[in-house]
Amino acid sequence: MAKLTDKVFELNTGCKMPAVGLGTWQSPPGVVEKAVEIALRHGYKHIDTAMAYGNEKEVGEGIKKSGVPREDFWLTTKLDNPDHSRCAEAFQESLSNLDVDYIDLYLMHWPCSTDPSNLKKHLPDWDYVKTWMEMQKLMDTGKVRNIGVSNFSQKHIEAIMAHPEFKIMPAVNQIELHPCHPSPKLVAYNASKGIHSTGYSCLGSTDSPLYSNESLLKLAEAKGRTPQQCLLMWGLQKGWSVIPKSSSEPRIAGNFELNGWNLTDGEMAQIDAIPERFKVCGDAWLPTGVKVFFGDDE
Numbered sequence: 001m002a003k004l005t006d007k008v009f010e011l012n013t014g015c016k017m018p019a020v021g022l023g024t025w026q027s028p029p030g031v032v033e034k035a036v037e038i039a040l041r042h043g044y045k046h047i048d049t050a051m052a053y054g055n056e057k058e059v060g061e062g063i064k065k066s067g068v069p070r071e072d073f074w075l076t077t078k079l080d081n082p083d084h085s086r087c088a089e090a091f092q093e094s095l096s097n098l099d100v101d102y103i104d105l106y107l108m109h110w111p112c113s114t115d116p117s118n119l120k121k122h123l124p125d126w127d128y129v130k131t132w133m134e135m136q137k138l139m140d141t142g143k144v145r146n147i148g149v150s151n152f153s154q155k156h157i158e159a160i161m162a163h164p165e166f167k168i169m170p171a172v173n174q175i176e177l178h179p180c181h182p183s184p185k186l187v188a189y190n191a192s193k194g195i196h197s198t199g200y201s202c203l204g205s206t207d208s209p210l211y212s213n214e215s216l217l218k219l220a221e222a223k224g225r226t227p228q229q230c231l232l233m234w235g236l237q238k239g240w241s242v243i244p245k246s247s248s249e250p251r252i253a254g255n256f257e258l259n260g261w262n263l264t265d266g267e268m269a270q271i272d273a274i275p276e277r278f279k280v281c282g283d284a285w286l287p288t289g290v291k292v293f294f295g296d297d298e
Contacts, residue, residue: 128160136167237268
């Protein structure tokens with residue numbers, strides 16, 4: 001069996017994205033730098049961050065301290081909601097924060113354009129469809145290799161595709177994916193359009209209820225693996241990339257120990273059968289009247 005830590009997914013651009021990355025959402029300030037350094041030294045080849053996380057500079061410091069050459073790993077960051085009407089400038093700011101010459105994957109973080117002077121208001125006369133048209137222009141700079149979206153439903157993808165200036169299909173749709181929020185309809189739709197799915201909160205986030213699920217705990221014990229490793233393998237075998245977040249060196253290392261084993265069809269079905277449903281990331285914090293999640297992706 002191929003080493004899953006060396007596994008890549010080929011995107012619709014022909015670029016090959018490493019299947020396992022380090023997520024940095026909700027990593028406490030002051031620890032992200034070390035987590036990135038540790039991950040890269042442990043062999044991770046994919047780091048995921050975002051302007052909205054407020055940690056791009058720390059991520060950049062971790063990259064430098066790791067000593068790993070830039071060409072040896074994949075770097076993803078994201079356009080923040082208040083920056084939709086200044087996409088080119090925001091992209092340059094991310095490059096500067098990270099202290100790199102190029103980004104492998106630049107995502108529109110949310111299909112929502114907010115007013116920089118009041119984050120609870122939608123930006124007048126601007127929406128995410130216009131933003132995608134601006135993101136397409138970034139490909140001409142030579143400083144980004146792929147563009148994509150995050151938290152997009154089928155409705156959002158179809159809206160950008162309907163614009164007369166649409167010319168680049170998103171390479172990736174980064175969405176919440178774990179056994180208690182598997183989104184099979186949206187994953188299938190992404191695949192039908194040649195869009196790769198990346199799963200965030202793939203372990204169910206901090207203090208995940210999944211860690212007390214008896215079925216998962218028994219499966220992990222029988223496999224001689226951690227519940228986290230089984231969840232990551234489940235996602236990989238489903239066909240999406242995973243970006244588990246951790247700031248602990250043992251957990252960062254453990255989450256990457258995915259070589260030489262897999263889940264059987266029966267074990268995959270056992271995880272599929274977990275009945276509980278929950279969502280880590282909602283949309284209530286967005287401007288009044290803006291809804292992103294419609295509950296129609298199951």
